[in-house]
Every structure is written in structure tokens, then in C-alpha cells.
Amino acid sequence: MPTVLLVVHCPTVPIVSERRLASTSALSEVCARIELLSGIPSDSQRLSLWSGRTDDADARPGLVHDFAADGLSCEASMTLEQCGARDGMGLKVLDTRASEIRHQFGQEEEEKVEKYEMDDEVYAQRQDSVLAYKQRMKMGRFGEAAASATSDVNDVPDLPSNAQPGARCQVIEGERRGTIRFVGPTAFAPGTWIGIEYDEPVGKNDGSIKGHRYFSAKPSHGGFVKPDKVDVGAFPVRRIADNDDDDDDDIDDDNDEM
Incomplete structure (x- = not known):
């Protein structure tokens, strides 16, 4: 029956x-x-x-x-x-x-x-x-979407304790400096991202992506970078003379930056 x-x-x-x-x-x-x-x-x-x-x-x-x-x-x-x-x-x-x-x-x-x-x-x-x-x-928390989300969380590198909004930082690729304005998950890609307001127009956005604003910055002064690509510390704003040798070709254009 x-x-x-x-x-x-x-x-x-x-x-x-x-x-x-x-x-x-x-x-x-x-x-x-x-x-x-x-x-x-x-x-x-x-x-x-x-x-x-x-x-x-x-x-x-x-x-x-x-x-x-x-x-x-x-x-x-x-x-x-x-x-x-x-x-x-x-x-x-x-x-x-x-x-x-x-x-x-x-x-x-x-x-x-x-x-x-x-x-x-x-x-x-x-x-x-x-x-x-x-x-x-494979329903609910046993489904593929839940497993994928868990995998994304596990793949996130450990955040340094000083990676907080307001802290100074330097992106390893290109040695671009700025101030951390956002730390956390985003809607545009899985995992944890660090939002940076750059000192100079070397970014890819103004703190918003796909209509969602995470922080405010001038055009081309904002960017999002994976935590393992960022050094946090006492990085002062460079003088104009210090930037003569910088090359925009050094900017990382892979999936670790938005």
C-alpha cells in the first residue's frame, strides 16, 4: 500500500x-x-x-x-x-x-x-x-546551494584583526594605498571583501557595484580586494614625487579585485 x-x-x-x-x-x-x-x-x-x-x-x-x-x-x-x-x-x-x-x-x-x-x-x-x-x-541545507555557500565561507582567508574601517592599508599588487571603508560579504561575488578608498584615482569604482553602494568615494577612487591581497598598517599618503615611478599596468585585474 x-x-x-x-x-x-x-x-x-x-x-x-x-x-x-x-x-x-x-x-x-x-x-x-x-x-x-x-x-x-x-x-x-x-x-x-x-x-x-x-x-x-x-x-x-x-x-x-x-x-x-x-x-x-x-x-x-x-x-x-x-x-x-x-x-x-x-x-x-x-x-x-x-x-x-x-x-x-x-x-x-x-x-x-x-x-x-x-x-x-x-x-x-x-x-x-x-x-x-x-x-x-538534497533539499534545504543538504542541497548544492547550501554546500556551495559553506565552501565559499571556508575558502575565505583569515582576516587580520586590524582590518577595520578607517585603517590605512596598501594593496600588494601595485602598492596602491588608501583607507579601508568596508569589510564583509558582498552581493557581487562570494566570500569576504575589503572595500578601499584609494588616495589616488587608481580604483575601479566609487564604492558601488551593480547599483549597490558599500561606501562612498570619488570616481575611480574605490575598489574591492580580497583580504590576502591587502597589507594593513601605518601607510601614510604618498607625496606626489613618490608616485612618479608608479605604473598602472601593475594593477591586478583578476578575480581578486573588483
């Missing part, structure tokens, strides 16, 4: 439970099982089906079915399969009873129930859980 793995979430109880149900189960059967799980009477349940679990505030799942809005109740004969239920989806259950009645019954039932909590290591080893399903399907 085909089955579907759903994360049942009853926020008013509160209960979060992974349940493997028959795909041919009617809503009436599902409500009866939820009543045994949560203590919420079938006729007081409002069900909604979501694209993912609803107990995680960062997940932001999409609404698939609001059964009450669709005119369906726990007496309906529509099956989970007909509702479009798939592995890993969330089934949210709201208690429509008045809060004073809900709290009264909830407290009485809670005192009777012996709670069981599964150890994290035991849960991680199970192959029929939502966690295992997401790992197999």
Missing part, C-alpha cells in the same frame, strides 16, 4: 510528529488519528497542507490546501493522495475551540500523558524520517 510521510504540527498543543500514513486515507481517518495524537476532537480540527514542515520559522513553506477554505472538513472522504500530499509535506492542525476550553482540556490530558523524546543520534540514523528524505533528495 502506498504511503506518505507527513510532519503533523499542532501549534496549540503543542505537538510536532512525523507520521507515515496511507495515501488512500480519507480526511476523516486522518482527523481520527490526529485526535488520538493531540487530543483535539475531530470536529474542532482545522487542517491545512503545506509544501514543508510548519514548525520551523525559517522554512517558509507554501500553502497547498486549506481544507476549511475549500469547504472540506474532517468528515470528508477525499484522500491524502487526492489532496496532493507528498513525502516531507507539513500537515498543520489548528484547534477551533475557545481558548479557555482548549487550555482546560489540554492541561488535564498533559498530566496523563507520559512523554517520549527520541535521542538526536537515534533520529539521525532512521531512514524513514523527514531528515533522511531531505538528505536523499
Whole structure:
């Protein structure tokens, strides 16, 4: 018999439970099982089906079915399969009873129930859980995008402790000097970048790239450089005579500078 793995979430109880149900189960059967799980009477349940679990505030799942809005109740004969239920989806259950009645019954039932909590290591080893399903399907934090982001973070060289906005610095390639105005991640490329306001017009921008401003500088006085290409220290502004031998051809034009 085909089955579907759903994360049942009853926020008013509160209960979060992974349940493997028959795909041919009617809503009436599902409500009866939820009543045994949560203590919420079938006729007081409002069900909604979501694209993912609803107990995680960062997940932001999409609404698939609001059964009450669709005119369906726990007496309906529509099956989970007909509702479009798939592995890993969330089934949210709201208690429509008045809060004073809900709290009264909830407290009485809670005192009777012996709670069981599964150890994290035991849960991680199970192959029929939502966690295992997401790992197999490379969803969420197990996906390629998350792995790529983690790789980008790990590839960032260590920042020197004195690499702070306002500090003087010198770019190793071309020995261009300036003042640090920005340190951190950007939208134009992965990793951490140092934004520099150069003393002279030897930069590539004015502190903004692709419409996003990170700091303000005169035209051609701004630039972004990878941390390992920058020396931070007491680099004074050069006199004009000191710059006669500088050559713009020394400017690094690879992916370490923007």
C-alpha cells in the first residue's frame, strides 16, 4: 500500500510528529488519528497542507490546501493522495475551540500523558524520517546551494584583526594605498571583501557595484580586494614625487579585485 510521510504540527498543543500514513486515507481517518495524537476532537480540527514542515520559522513553506477554505472538513472522504500530499509535506492542525476550553482540556490530558523524546543520534540514523528524505533528495541545507555557500565561507582567508574601517592599508599588487571603508560579504561575488578608498584615482569604482553602494568615494577612487591581497598598517599618503615611478599596468585585474 502506498504511503506518505507527513510532519503533523499542532501549534496549540503543542505537538510536532512525523507520521507515515496511507495515501488512500480519507480526511476523516486522518482527523481520527490526529485526535488520538493531540487530543483535539475531530470536529474542532482545522487542517491545512503545506509544501514543508510548519514548525520551523525559517522554512517558509507554501500553502497547498486549506481544507476549511475549500469547504472540506474532517468528515470528508477525499484522500491524502487526492489532496496532493507528498513525502516531507507539513500537515498543520489548528484547534477551533475557545481558548479557555482548549487550555482546560489540554492541561488535564498533559498530566496523563507520559512523554517520549527520541535521542538526536537515534533520529539521525532512521531512514524513514523527514531528515533522511531531505538528505536523499538534497533539499534545504543538504542541497548544492547550501554546500556551495559553506565552501565559499571556508575558502575565505583569515582576516587580520586590524582590518577595520578607517585603517590605512596598501594593496600588494601595485602598492596602491588608501583607507579601508568596508569589510564583509558582498552581493557581487562570494566570500569576504575589503572595500578601499584609494588616495589616488587608481580604483575601479566609487564604492558601488551593480547599483549597490558599500561606501562612498570619488570616481575611480574605490575598489574591492580580497583580504590576502591587502597589507594593513601605518601607510601614510604618498607625496606626489613618490608616485612618479608608479605604473598602472601593475594593477591586478583578476578575480581578486573588483
